[in-house]
Amino acid sequence: MESAELASAAADLSHPTEGLKAVASLRLLVETLEFRQVEGALRAGLSWTEVAELLGVTRQAVHKKYSKRIDPTINVPRRERR
Incomplete structure (x- = not known):
């Protein structure tokens, strides 16, 4: 499923099972x-x-x-500490 389709499925409240699966997939993507x-x-x-x-x-937060x-090769x- 493409990102736009996932977003649409996540926003569709008429199918909660599919919506929650889409939300989980979007979370992983993000x-x-x-x-x-x-x-x-x-x-x-x-x-x-x-x-x-x-x-x-x-x-x-971002460092943790x-x-x-x-x-690890990224410099x-x-x-500077004061």
């Missing part, structure tokens, strides 16, 4: 896309703070969620 975008952003030189701001979460999953900019 998680996969988010991970790929986070990794791409870090490769492009964005910091954890910048990524977090773009996602609307805290730096700690992805820091152990990203490619992530570090913020």
Whole structure:
């Protein structure tokens, strides 16, 4: 099923079983896309703070969620400690 079809099925309240399956599939798709975008952003030189701001979460949240999953060869900019 394509993304548009999944979104349509997820919004259709007349078939809850199919709707919930579509929601679960969309969740997996979004998680996969988010991970790929986070990794791409870090490769492009964005910091954890910048990524977090773009996602609307805290730096700690995005770091906790992805820091152990990203490619270890990515040179992530570090913020200076004061």
